[in-house]
Amino acid sequence: VAGNEAASGGPNYAQGRLTTAQENTDADAAAEVVHRYAYDHLGNVRVKQVEIEGLTGAKTAAYTHDLAGRVTRLVYPDGAQARYAYDGAGRLSRVGDANGNTLAAYTHTAAGNIETHVAGEDIVTGTYTYNPREWVTDLNYAGTFRSKLTYDLAGNVTRQEYSHGSAASKTADYAYDDLYRITGFDLTGGTSRDYAYDRSGNLTSVVTGSSRLNYNYSGTSTPNRLDSTAVAGATTTYAYNQNGWMTARGANTLTYDYRGLTTGYGSARYLMDPDRRRVKKTVGTAITYYLRGQGGNVLAEYSGQNLSAKYVYAGSRRIARFAGDSASYYLADHLGSTRSLVDGEGAVTAAYDYWPYGKVLASSGTGTTHFRFTGHERDAESSLDYMLARSYAYDVGRFLRPDPMQDEYPGISPYAYANNNPLKYVDPDGREIVFASKEDEKRFEVYFANLRKTETGRELYNTVQNATEKFEFTFDPLSSNQLGLAEIAFDVSLPGATVNALDARVSAQGSAVTIDESRISELGEMVEGTIVHELRHLSDALKNTRSYYVNSFLEAHMDHDDRPQEIRANESKYRFLKEWRELQEERNRR
Template sequence: VQGLDLPDTSRCDRDAALSSTRRVAYAHDARNRLVQTTYPDGLGNLQVQYTADGKLKSETALNQNGVAVITGLSYNSLGLVVGHSRIVGTASPRTSTFAYNSLGQQVLTRYPDGYEVQQTLNALGQALKLQDSQGAVLVSEVSYAPSGQASGMTYGNGVVRRVRENARQLVSAVLDLNVVNLNYSYDSAGNIVTIQDGLRGDVGTVSLGYDRLDRLARASSPSFGGNGQYVFAYDTLDNIISMRLPGKRERTYHYDDRNRLQLLRDNDGNGVFAIAYDAAGNMTTRNGEMFEFDVGGRLRAGGLVSGYLYDGGGNRAAAEGGLYRTWNYLADGRLIESTRGADVSDYIYLGSRLLSIRTSTPAGVKMVYQHYDAHSTLAATSDASGKVLSRHIWSPYGEPDIAPEASTPGYSGHLTDPDTGLVYMGQRYYDPTLGMFLSTDPVTAHENPLGAFNRYRYANNNPYRFFDPDGQRSIVKGEEILIQPEDKSVPSLPPIPNTVGAKGVSATDTSFHTYDVRTSSNLTPSQAATGFRNNPTPGDDQPASPNGTKNDVGNIPLMPGPNYVRSFLVASPDPSKFTDITVNYTISGKHKLTEGFVMRYGEIRSNGTTVLRSYGEGNNLRQNPVLQSIPWIGWGGQVESVWQQNHQEIINGAR
């Protein structure tokens, strides 16, 4: 990537960019939509097709040996996704289909192997019950806390789950009858200080301490082994410099002048770990183990795996070498199916939370229920009768005492590769033995906090409070975004799933801005809500969904696309005043602007018509009112005109 020669505002170093051996080329059509991406090594080359009305139709990504991974989408007359297909190489398509009620809410999922799950919803569109097409109940009696989180349910195997929150809406207890019993306490900063295990007593209880920068400094539990006392130390650049568990493991970390881990000294018998990197900063050698990355930063080989394949969205799709495996991700980021040899696993969700895994093998079918702690880390599994199959203990940075099955998400809800021990977190791979990522953070470095300059650290060095949803940026656990607008005439929202790597928008930051665009209309509330749902952004997009549909906003002044957001559909908090609300939230690392959101809805007037409203907040200097008058920095009146034009499209579309 070549930047401007500051303070020059018009000349780019184009010659240097064109001659670069790592140059990535993007092609757009006449409507400014991305249609092709070309990498110099050919790995990840992408072709994109759209439907006649501008929705994503297919993505074809090329991998090693010319193997293509093709993702296809189909829609109903309302623009809702009714089909998702995946083809890896010459294999047969794996197609998932979806059905909706008259309100456009999803009520049925049909998996590629034909298994069907139906859900019963409440008036807010929240799931109350899930059952399959044979009538087997998977979960029932689901209740919700004021925060919007599921606070109670009964699994299909009879295990009753209760989740309690304190006054700060932090999880205070996770109680799965006779399976999990965890109680949490916090300090004034929101750091967890104790996790009490009501089933295993002192053996499973964890006590935690922090330094003045809220980095994990101490963790103690008999379950860790050794003397049970982990001690961590960090340097001023947030690098771990020592990780000590006397009697079991004591490690010291040594870094090069580029702030990359170079040497790991370990006294547990492994001697010295030597680390090496490629030109882009990807770790290519770890204690003699080799890793290969492509120009796009995707891990292509490691351990026994001779080739990882990826789809057009960057999701891992298959692993070649050893036992052949595949993974099938939906547009909202959820894993719906995986295969391992002849075994096929279906992933069943309650909202955005994994509930159970149904695996078909040559020997038969088994249903395994997943029991997670407050941090979405696997704590236990149980079978169809409620019998506990496994319990799991994790070190502070994610090393398991007993690794879960390869098809089961474990630490922070992510899959672990049995071949390498690495945790696959979407954009990057994480090494729990080192407590850091193998590659640099794709999110731009920034100074607040200073530790964000560290390109490899995990979860702000506070892994009990933060986690990384997709390998890009850590978020405060709760795994949801809570939107409480600065303008009090705009409704606050129940939590939405944090599948965008959100950190939070700060109203006290000098870059904070708001915008508020309104258009009077004669649309009914239903017409307005449908219009915003089906046309959530100014770009060519897909309809908003409860779990967040990935959309490309397109070109932004001075910032050509792609610019990705997730479009969430949120039930109205007050149907007498507002329609259902569509929320577009920037995807961290995949949008040229920094974090922000726009809420789009209709304000209901006394005569039954609506005022269309698009209200946004964010932290970006280009959109700050102080800079709006500077043409090459600010947007000026373009924000107003873009949303007004989109409002008019919605009005015209309803006629």
């Protein structure tokens, strides 16, 4: 693409890679949003340049990566920097600026979860405690915010004890039905709320003290579409288009683009980029522009033409905001919801508590943030949470349009939020239900990205990723002689009255893959190598399930490393490591 190399300030290894993406939302030939990319030799995005209609000049985010593909430096459009350091296991240990100031520091448990988080230069320290299943049970920012969690055996949060500063602790108790949908919330002081659902998982009523919010639905043809809500004699009506996207909410109309992304609410207008992310908001005469980094995080906000705020992240976790000379540090709960903001001196400037479905229950302080429930942006003009793929109405606990991934969640209303269990699950992008206490998925994505840079890793990853069977990857300690373990579940049936095992019909039903990240790092090995080893087992089981199943028994008497299945897995591991070394050597030569 013309101008890409000049804009990037260096060579662009772009062959076969995306270099330009444009978003054109009207009839003219000019794009409203343009993304341009430059890459390093290993295929990491080195520069992302963004042009947004109405914002003067292209804005650039520049990245530096280490040999493992991890970001070590991010340069913002105004020249400010965030620098990232990692521990021996490849986990983020420090975020700093170009002047050597610490913005955040982390230590981790043996399982890889955050153990301590220090905000800024020792401004406040948070300690995390976990139960044996690695669910956080105590999140304690001493003297600032604390949350203690109790779970049942299914991982449902049954109690939360929380406090802000020196204020008295409050206790919230939660109740669930047999489908683990939240049905009750009781808070210290007599505040309570009860929830009821229909068979499809649509909320039918919310009772708070003597107040009752009733939900009314369309009927048999469109049973999940909310027609109206009524409380204290006031009724709000809703309308939809043929796709089931809400087009009217009371007196306000909503508009969408061809992808179902919200482009208008009342008089407010929103502009989306080629990655389906909001980059411009117009409310009356106020215009906000958002510069998003390669991962989609909001790096900077512009109020009109003026840079109004910069944000710093640890992965996808927002940790700090800088506006002029002022700094704010985010302290979040297990859901990622903002619970406290502290300034550069450690003083609390804002504190938030929430009802289960995300409405603010209580707030205090002179500061504020529009990133609130589960870290998503809260739009004051609409009282909606912008959750990327969909807008979420926290006042009624529902999305405004069906889940684009609804086929993966049969039996759940496509408008429901987080399986109606908002203390256990979060929805990172409006399309997925994620267990809030699990960080494994994020770390695996880093390792997967690295191994896909090699031919061997890419082939095995694609085989497993494209399979219809589901595989769960976790980090946990294993026995002393194991670095990884793939536990594959088989469904075995014998046709007719046969008793010959060789006639059995065998199908793979999924697998749990466990990686001992800490031990691998202690041995000085690459975690990606062990993952490739286990992916080879999964790939073999998927390609010839019956043979893999039978050979597992035939090889059981052999020494572990002499088994043909293990030999093939080790060959894949060593081939990956060879390809990885060659990539690093070629990069060093350049």
